[in-house]
Each structure stands twice: as structure tokens, then as C-alpha cells.
Amino acid sequence: IRLEICSFSGYKIYPSKGKIYVRTDSRRTFRFINGKAESYFLQRLSPRKIRWTQIYRRLNKKGVTEQIVKKRTRRTVKAERAVAGASWDEIRAKRNEKPEVRAAARQAAIEKAKAKKAAGKV
Numbered sequence: 001i002r003l004e005i006c007s008f009s010g011y012k013i014y015p016s017k018g019k020i021y022v023r024t025d026s027r028r029t030f031r032f033i034n035g036k037a038e039s040y041f042l043q044r045l046s047p048r049k050i051r052w053t054q055i056y057r058r059l060n061k062k063g064v065t066e067q068i069v070k071k072r073t074r075r076t077v078k079a080e081r082a083v084a085g086a087s088w089d090e091i092r093a094k095r096n097e098k099p100e101v102r103a104a105a106r107q108a109a110i111e112k113a114k115a116k117k118a119a120g121k122v
Contacts, residue, residue, distance in 0.1 A: 008037040008047050010054030 004013040007030040032038040047053040
């Protein structure tokens with residue numbers, strides 16, 4: 001059995017049913033399930049706006065009984081890597097330092113830079 005599809009409504013047309021419309025230039029033929037579909041097609045009505053057509057139902061998500069299972073996204077796994085000039089152990093040690101120790105080290109580095117700059121001017 002060869003089933004055709006209605007050019008307007010999108011319904012299946014079984015053998016020996018429906019109508020075939022051929023344009024005067026004979027370039028294209030259209031198959032319709034019934035006179036109503038053919039009439040609406042000839043009135044140039046859009047099947048997207050007519051509620052009983054398959055196109056309307058598909059566009060407006062009518063009659064979809066199964067819920068589509070949401071695709072699970074994979075979480076990215078963070079890799080602990082060293083940075084150029086610092087090994088991973090050094091980075092971990094700095095991260096685990098207490099804030100007071102880090103502040104003192106920062107202050108000492110600032111003092112050292114200031115002393116070096118002052119020595120350069122003299």
C-alpha cells in the first residue's frame with residue numbers, strides 16, 4: 001500500500017481516496033484528502049492557522065502524549081594542574097595559608113620593593 005500525504009492538512013491519503021489538483025502550468029500536482037482541504041488550499045488559507053491540520057497541531061504542540069526525556073548534561077571535572085613557574089604543591093601550600101600569614105608576606109614584599117626603589121633613586 002502506497003500512502004500519500006495531503007498537501008494541505010498533512011493527513012495520510014489511502015489508495016483510491018482523495019483528490020489530485022494539477023496547476024495549469026502542470027509543474028506541480030497537489031494531493032488533498034477531501035474537498036474541504038482542496039477548498040481551503042484554493043482560497044490560499046494557511047494550514048498553520050487552521051486548527052485541524054497536522055501542521056497547526058505540530059506548531060502548537062497539540063496531542064503530544066509522551067514527555068521528551070530531558071538530555072542529561074555531563075558535569076565537567078576540574079583537573080588540578082600546575083601553572084608555569086609554580087608547581088601544584090606550591091599553589092596548594094599558598095592556598096592553605098592563613099590570611100594573616102599571607103597579608104604579612106604581602107606587606108614584606110611591598111616593603112622590599114619600596115626599599116629597592118629608594119635604593120635605585122639614591
